[in-house]
Amino acid sequence: MNLPAESVTPTADIGLAWKHGFAALGPDFFTELRPTPLPAPHWVGTSTAVAQLIGLDADWLQRDEALQAFTGNTLLAGSRPLASVYSGHQFGVWAGQLGDGRAILLGETAAGLEIQLKGAGRTPYSRMGDGRAVLRSSIREFLCSEAMHGLGIPTSRALCITGSPAPVRREEVETASVVTRVAPSFVRFGHFEHFAANDLQAQLKTLADYVIARYYPECRDTRDFGGNAYAALLQDVSERTAHLMAQWQAVGFCHGVMNTDNMSILGLTIDYGPFQFLDAFVPGHVCNHSDNQGRYAYNRQPNVAYWNLFCLAQALLPLIGDQELAKGALESYKTVFPEAFMARMRSKLGLAQAREKDAELIDGILVLLAQNAVDHTIFWRRLSHAVQQDDFEPVRDLFADRTAFNNWLLSYSELLALDNKALAANLMLKTNPKFVLRNHLGEQAIRAAKLGDFSELQTLQRLLEHPFDEHPGHDAYAAFPPDWASSIEISCSS
Template sequence: MRTLTELAFDNRFARLGDVFSTAIEPQPLDDPQLVVASPAAMALLDLPPSEADEPLFTQLFSGHKIWATAEPRAMVYSGHQFGAYNPQLGDGRGLLLGEVRNEAGQYWDLHLKGAGLTPYSRMGDGRAVLRSSIREFLASEHLHALGIPSSRALCVTASSTTVYRERPERGAMLLRLAPSHVRFGHFEFFYYTRQHEALRQLLDHVIGAHFAECLEHPEPYRAFFREVLERTASLIAHWQAYGFCHGVMNTDNMSILGITFDFGPYAFLDDFDARLICNHSDDSGRYSFENQVPIAHWNLAALAQALTPFVAVEALQETLALFLPLYQAQWLDLMRRRLGLTRAEDGDQALVQRLLGLMQESAVDYTGFFRELGERAPGEALARLREDFVDLAGFDRWAADYQARVAAEAGEQAARRARMHAVNPRYILRNYLAQQVIEAAERGDYAPVRELHAVLSRPFDEQPGRERYAERPPEWGKHLAISCSS
């Protein structure tokens, strides 16, 4: 293990030069206070949990101090936002502090959100608020615990600095980690500004640092695009299987690594609703839950366009055609596991779709259904779950088909229960739970967010004394309006 002062920086992206980012120092927050830290994320940097108790920890992650070998840079990129191209975006309130190489040889970007004005802040103030910082922290670490690829969150630091959004709020900083913070929008920026040599340099950097296996392919850039597509298909399959709605799938919010990235007005499904729009600014429903699959495909097409100087259009089109089959296969495999099925059969797609249709019609709690289904023997569990459905005849037909499917696979209930509970969480990050701990934190009480983080870090485990975190949400908690404002 290391101390904070012993972190080893090797700033590969910074060495690309000023074409790709701008050197700038973070602007400190007033009266910084540590809100919450993730021991699991700290371990990625070989930091023991005790380091979070050191005054230096809060000083570093509130902009008051910086490592001598860090090289803070604001990255430039562009992107399609709600389908319209925005020619220049960039890190408007975040800084890539540098890249840390851990003892296992892994590289982790340290990215500080809410670090103040940059050349890319446009009309913004360069700040983040406590509310959104807590939401991103909780989601990042919870998704990872669920087995869903995500950027990570090291800590949240609050302050007495006032930030103005719809109302005055407390300013905060979030330190997030990822192997890379390069987005689809990075490639779009250099393509649309016709800086093709810089685009090639970016491609070579990203492939060499994160996709080295593509260098063995006769067409490395084509192989790179396929790998990005496969990772993105897998990511979206996990989102859809676990009921995660991102809310702002702009191309500048799409990670080149296929991880969940840039959290805004996200939501996990409470009652199953494929038409859920979790961003109240999304008037057209472009980023609704059911649209995440076609939007991911659309975003990959936008990335493909940016690669046309180096990859034949026909090759890119052939690769794009793989997205839906890859997504479908992975999503169906995940749903089989959630249903406790161990082998594939031809009727599985219809079985899952029929269930989702029934859940939609009856507003059934999505997380609770699957957990309850594995808790008892199929007949007993289905008899209990039947009470939640409106179309009883339709549910009975589905239940009979499901029971026959389970019976054909045989196996003991204890093994089935263990298998299903390993993939069906007991605890999920519901919006009302996040709202409750945010309100406490805004009053200066950080104990609730720390406890919720601890619960969500073990989502599949029974946690005696914490049963209230697994309860269905109250009606007021199902319809919280979340905006992009942060």
């Protein structure tokens, strides 16, 4: 049973200085409230790297006062907890007002990073939800946040997970958990949509000016778009999003729920729910069991991102003031994404420079991977070692159609011969990870954690923090998924 909110009291000062930039925008943007406490909390996982990032003593992170604070049972001294309001399109349909339904922002630290508790109880924006997160989803978010960072992909980070025996009903009764998330900002496309949809232009301008001043100051000095800072903002967000999509596609990451309220204004990967890293390379793969229409299939992600940016452009149009300027700002996505994706794919192939045949070569291997349902991560890692050792037989073994692969390999070898093979292999081994957070690996860590064993989570965390290293003795974590992995269903409640 939850403790009454009145029982929440401040902790001792732990030395974090707070800036509260978002809170300064005023009450039109959020509701101030306290987290709802949970009984008998315990540690599930912590990240020393993220603790250092925000200026927090890693030793303090092991203490009971930290456990209580990051469960929402006590307040960090100087914090100012709030839940923000936003709106958005969900699965392509306007959903109206949404907001932080189970996330509470504690504030922004002097290091310029916001700290947010996810699963800390009901807010005015919870709608029919309970405001809670469960152990299963919190572990997935914690691990994937740190895994994406290890891969070099822009992302929110995860400081820690705490658990509680408090029951939470999803498809079945599970136990409650809170994950502490960290990011420069949790502002989403949906924040802008909210004020635009409600014709609150003063608040829309306040938000845009805040985002520009805090995160995109160069937009004020731009000569592009006739000095229109809001059009420049749209272009910069479009380009960051384009680079992010190129990274997702290159590593085989499926987000699963790319609603506009899940799109970061900073081009970060946020809101890890029904995500998945591809096992077999199936371009039309849908990882979200709730996505009945396949809107967020892996191969549709780049186009969905552009659609979401178009929604952001519509929201910013009252500030931009010129439809052609807005269109021009959006156009950069169509140029930047394919260029960024091609650059990523060249690195995966170890090609040092762009050449005419690159596109044909890249398209060719993607078609072969799909036709043969080849494991995405294993293929690229084996290819990296094949170039290093000049032995392509382990790669050839992945293909049912060996003749087609041999034909592609001949073309690839011709291009590869134009570069230094040792440098190519080195680039590939730094680009193609050995370890990704496959669904079955996360599931194994979750099953153990439900029994009170967090060692599997800790092992995965170590591997995923450095996914390009070999980690001798841990090859099982980089092996083909077991047959039962295909039966794992991940939905919006995950």
